[in-house]
Amino acid sequence: MYHLYWKRNLVNLWIGVLFCSMAYSVSIPFLPIFLNTEMSVNDHLELWSGIAFGITFLASALIAPFWGSLADKYGRKPMLIRSGFSLAVLYLICAFVTDPYVFVGVRLFQGLLSGFIPAAIALVGTGSPEDKTGYALGIMATAGATGSIIGPLIGGVVSHYYGNRNAFLFSAALVLVSALIATFGTREDNFKKTVTRSHVRDDIKEAMANRPLYFLLILAGLSTFSVMILEPLITVYVLEMGVVRSQASLSSGIVFSAVGIAAVLMAPRWGRIGGRIGFAQVLLIGLIGSGIGNIFQFFVTNFFGFGALRFGYGLFYASVIPAINAMTVEVTKPEFRGRAFSLNQSATQLATMAAPLIGGLLGSWMPIRWIFVLNGGMLLVAALLLWTKGKEVFTASASHKSTHTDVHSAG
Numbered sequence: 001m002y003h004l005y006w007k008r009n010l011v012n013l014w015i016g017v018l019f020c021s022m023a024y025s026v027s028i029p030f031l032p033i034f035l036n037t038e039m040s041v042n043d044h045l046e047l048w049s050g051i052a053f054g055i056t057f058l059a060s061a062l063i064a065p066f067w068g069s070l071a072d073k074y075g076r077k078p079m080l081i082r083s084g085f086s087l088a089v090l091y092l093i094c095a096f097v098t099d100p101y102v103f104v105g106v107r108l109f110q111g112l113l114s115g116f117i118p119a120a121i122a123l124v125g126t127g128s129p130e131d132k133t134g135y136a137l138g139i140m141a142t143a144g145a146t147g148s149i150i151g152p153l154i155g156g157v158v159s160h161y162y163g164n165r166n167a168f169l170f171s172a173a174l175v176l177v178s179a180l181i182a183t184f185g186t187r188e189d190n191f192k193k194t195v196t197r198s199h200v201r202d203d204i205k206e207a208m209a210n211r212p213l214y215f216l217l218i219l220a221g222l223s224t225f226s227v228m229i230l231e232p233l234i235t236v237y238v239l240e241m242g243v244v245r246s247q248a249s250l251s252s253g254i255v256f257s258a259v260g261i262a263a264v265l266m267a268p269r270w271g272r273i274g275g276r277i278g279f280a281q282v283l284l285i286g287l288i289g290s291g292i293g294n295i296f297q298f299f300v301t302n303f304f305g306f307g308a309l310r311f312g313y314g315l316f317y318a319s320v321i322p323a324i325n326a327m328t329v330e331v332t333k334p335e336f337r338g339r340a341f342s343l344n345q346s347a348t349q350l351a352t353m354a355a356p357l358i359g360g361l362l363g364s365w366m367p368i369r370w371i372f373v374l375n376g377g378m379l380l381v382a383a384l385l386l387w388t389k390g391k392e393v394f395t396a397s398a399s400h401k402s403t404h405t406d407v408h409s410a411g
Helices: 002-025 028-039 045-074 076-094 100-112 116-127 130-162 164-184 200-209 211-228 234-240 245-277 279-299 303-317 320-331 334-365 368-399
Strands: none
Touching: 002 076, 002 116, 002 130, 002 164, 028 045, 028 100, 028 130, 028 164, 045 076, 045 100, 045 116, 045 200, 045 334, 076 100, 076 116, 076 164, 116 130, 116 164, 116 320, 116 334, 130 164, 130 245, 130 320, 200 211, 200 334, 211 279, 211 303, 211 320, 211 334, 211 368, 234 245, 234 303, 234 368, 245 279, 245 303, 245 320, 279 303, 279 320, 279 368, 303 320, 320 334, 334 368
16 A cells, blocks of 8 residues: 555655755855854864864764664654754754854764655655665655755855855755655655664674675765765866866866766666666666776866766766665665665765865875776776676575565676
């Protein structure tokens, strides 16, 4: 009976994830300015900005397995409601904070009380018909990408015309809409409550014992790392290409957003393709295409060619996240999927936090062009591992769940 509601859940949760992603990325363009002008942070502004930005990801990565455990005990919908309303209150508090230490503390709690997006993905992945899972998760992948693209643009406009503090009010309103959608617009009729809540340490051990899931968690972190390692370097690189300094921020924003735009266009299509040929095969194609696309950027010396290659890279990268999510559904038991997607969030959040730092360090002592080669090489190594070990790894998933994915095509 719950299959009658999967499309409504998909539409409503797509909107919820879109707004939640937008709410977080709204503050990215003006965060340093906000600390400087609203809180009088003049010394070590870069450090303060980095801490305020990164502490949310760190806290989210550490707490995600705990929320995933609760999701598998009480349901994904309660976690959506908990996270949505909590984040709305915290964004509201940000609009009135005047002390930088308090602001960092609020950002810390934003990470600790997060979990809307993995709960939404888990609910969609578990509640969709088996033959529609890949399509549904592909659609969901576009929500986060779209929100991350639109959020900074809206944040810049709102903060420019209405002030930085009102931008946080706008974020609070966005997350409040997501929470209301989760409360009144979703159903979770097929949830089977577990008797007891598991411990995070036991969940991690179970995930590591599930070789296919463990492999997918590594790939999730690696794919996120491949995008975020370039975040501190894109602006510098476009300057090296001859773009005038006054246009560097806009030009780098366009180039960085090209990956997200490509993901929005292609992720649903990759989801459909995965349903036909198998998600392991789609993941393999995505890793190879992403790796080659990164390496090709070594040879480009003009801005337009670089932007075109970034977009092409994004078309292949768009297949990776939906494939990983769909395969996570297939290789885990229903009662473990909330924890599986929360562990996935931990992997991606840690990569999001660490990658810009490592990218900045690498860019300080080697030409940026060579970082594209290293980046592409990592993805090709991941593809090689999937090609050589995929049959062995995903055959082992039979002990966790009988899957219809054509995993042998990856081996």
